[in-house]
Amino acid sequence: MNDKQPASCESSEWKALIDLSIEGWRFARVFGRLTSRLDASEALRYTNQARYFLKKIDDVLQGSGLRIVSLEGQVYDTGMAVSGLNVADFEPNDILIVDQMVEPVIMGPEGLVRGGTAMLAKVNSQ
Secondary structure (H helix, E strand, O other), rough: OOOOOOOOOOOHHHHHHHHHHHHHHHHHHHHHHHOOOOHHHHHHHHHHHHHHHHHHHHHHHHOOOOEEOOOOOOOOOOOOOOOEHHHHOOOOOOEEEEEEEEEEEEEEEOOEEEEEEEEEEOOOOO
C-alpha cells in the first residue's frame, strides 16, 4: 500500500477503506455480543478470532495513517467528534456520557477524517 497520504481524504480508495473498516468494526461488535451468549470455552476461541480481525483492520488503517477511535465512557461534550443520536432526550443541564458508539470516529494524521455516532446516557448524580 502507498505510504503517502492522498491529497484529499475524499479519494474513492480512502472512502472505500474507511467504509469497509467501519463496517468491520460494527460486525466485530455484533459478533462480540453473540459470543457473550456462548459457554466460556467456546466463546474464547471466537473472541480471539474477532480480536485478530480487528487487529488486521487496525494494521491496514495504520498503513494509511488512519485509526479508529471509540469515545465510549467519556463525558459527552457538544464539541466532540461524535453526534449523539438521542441528545434531544435529555435536558440542557444533564451531564451525559458516551454510552455506546454506533459508528467510530476515524482520525488521520491531520486530525478528524470522519465523525462518529453514539448513544448517550445521563450520568447518575447522587
